[in-house]
Amino acid sequence: MHPTTAQLEAFLDGEASTSEMRELDAHLRQCSTCAASVLGHVQVKRAVSTAGKRFSPSPDFRERVRKSIASKPQRSPRRAWLTGAVAVAAMLVVGVIATSVNQHRLQREQVFREIADLHVATLASTNPVDVISTDRHTVKPWFQGKLPFTFNLPELQNSEFTLFGGRVTYLNETPGAELIYQIRKHQISVFVFQERAVGSVMGASSWVTKEASFNLETWGNDELRYFVMGDASADDIRTLVNMLKKAE
């Protein structure tokens, strides 16, 4: 049965429960109608997010509010002034912490969302890969001359993973590699970008998270930033991550 629009939306807003997400994942892989619908929704969602950041306050106005906040408590009697000043300080602290933490989180989430979009777009595509090969010795050289960097791929013998192929993809106008792996029919995208494509928001650290219900793990070495994303279990993703790290 097709999911309702509300279920699809909750899924894309990251608000569906784990079991709902699993069901929807399974459905989306079989149903091109719903996959296309999801793609349309994602695009409108992202466009609204950009178009909605439209108005910014004038510097004059910012100054006026700052002054009125600063001057108001001073006119009151001494005790009220103290309470006022404490309130302003407390409010600033809470706000500053909330916004700076938020800023970084938002930028990071933006990257995760882009990665999820790329992954979903690949799932929905009729030609998911540009080089079809299970042989890493074919896939890796194919990227030569197409990317301004190179990377190593792991040996898959004795593992359950198969390499399906690869394609060139883009993040923040920077080219990178997308490799499609499969494990027990789950598709996993491995993205390799130069670290500068994601800016400084990731730091050097690794993140394990969920985006649009997909499991996502990311890490960087000095130059390259890897993202591994798919609907496979977190353990499977972790295994592939470790294999990639070993091959680096």
Added chain:
Amino acid sequence: MPLFDQLYNFAHWLTQDRTEAEDLVQEAYMKALKGFASFQLGTNFRAWMYRILRNTFLTSRTGLKAAAMVPLDADDAPELPSGAETPETLLIDHSQHQLLQSAIEALPVHFREVLLLCEVEEMSYQEIAETLTIPIGTVMSRLSRARKALREILKQQIAVS
């Protein structure tokens, strides 16, 4: 000042006017400052600030007019499964910025606010529920309706142009 730029953006979308948006933001900050004692640490600061801003808007002249124009009773009506509709063919890219902005402007205010809180402010359903003081179920259905209304407006605009 915490959340200043975001609150201003939201206020301007609500009022659709620079001067009114400025008045609204300033008043909201004054109220927040006065009522800061009533803010409980550990509860959501952002939802609290947006709630003050929005309540201030709703009691303003523009807000009263805007709110009076829209019936809210459709929120809990049942909806159709998505698979029953034709596939979503409406593909929007960044070059259609203006088209999209005028479509958002054309939305009734209760659709506009819920959409912006979700897509632009990236609030969780829980946060939106706190901001608008409505149940989460209503957040979901209203958001869904807002998106549907937006798509309808966009389709019409694209058909005209």
